[in-house]
Amino acid sequence: DAGVTQSPTHLIKTRGQQVTLRCSPKSGHDTVSWYQQALGQGPQFIFQYYEEEERQRGNFPDRFSGHQFPNYSSELNVNALLLGDSALYLCASSHTGTSGNTIYFGEGSWLTVV
Amino acid sequence: GDSVTQMEGPVTLSEEAFLTINCTYTATGYPSLFWYVQYPGEGLQLLLKATKADDKGSNKGFEATYRKETTSFHLEKGSVQVSDSAVYFCAPARNAGNMLTFGGGTRLMVKP
Numbered sequence: 001d002a003g004v005t006q007s008p009t010h011l012i013k014t015r016g017q018q019v020t021l022r023c024s025p026k027s028g029h030d031t032v033s034w035y036q037q038a039l040g041q042g043p044q045f046i047f048q049y050y051e052e053e054e055r056q057r058g059n060f061p062d063r064f065s066g067h068q069f070p071n072y073s074s075e076l077n078v079n080a081l082l083l084g085d086s087a088l089y090l091c092a093s094s095h096t097g098t099s100g101n102t103i104y105f106g107e108g109s110w111l112t113v114v
Numbered sequence: 115g116d117s118v119t120q121m122e123g124p125v126t127l128s129e130e131a132f133l134t135i136n137c138t139y140t141a142t143g144y145p146s147l148f149w150y151v152q153y154p155g156e157g158l159q160l161l162l163k164a165t166k167a168d169d170k171g172s173n174k175g176f177e178a179t180y181r182k183e184t185t186s187f188h189l190e191k192g193s194v195q196v197s198d199s200a201v202y203f204c205a206p207a208r209n210a211g212n213m214l215t216f217g218g219g220t221r222l223m224v225k226p
Binding site for chain 1: 148157158159160163203207212214215217
């Protein structure tokens with residue numbers, strides 16, 4: 001049973017460019033959340049998708065957007081990249097409706113903006 | 115909003131020493147509580163969890179008890195190993211949305 005998978009693993013972009021990161025949730029999970037982890041800090045919640053809609057959103061600008069597909073996989077898009085967007089982007093999956101269920105993370109996508 | 119306070123690191127211990135990493139939280143209602151571990155260059159791995167007051171989560175020799183009265187979830191291990199060197203994150207999760215709130219983490223360094 002594959003866990004949460006993310007792609008790409010590493011990428012380098014230039015300021016002003018756009019990036020798309022992808023995530024496949026753990027089998028049986030229907031909810032996908034995205035987190036940004038800057039170097040030396042804890043992860044910060046970006047947003048969460050359930051039933052193909054954004055359900056919750058953290059304190060991130062509109063340059064950060066996402067999508068969830070019918071197979072529950074998800075994309076994170078960041079437009080007009082800034083140097084400060086350099087971070088590890090983590091995808092987490094879970095199953096809504098199960099009390100106290102476990103939230104699993106992927107290995108992350110390392111984004112460097114130069 | 116929810117918040118987490120963890121003891122600042124790095125925590126440096128000798129192998130076989132006793133470990134305690136303190137964690138206190140503020141959250142609406144009664145969240146589930148998690149400890150995650152992050153090894154260098156990797157994502158987050160679930161270490162243990164507790165879903166209600168007085169529950170004890172345990173895994174790989176690590177333990178933590180959900181203390182509602184003190185809103186704490188301290189992590190303990192009786193005898194640490196060099197391989198336990200990593201960053202540890204405590205995080206409450208709102209049950210309805212499964213959204214985790216993280217603090218800054220605590221770096222543990224175990225020396226042989």
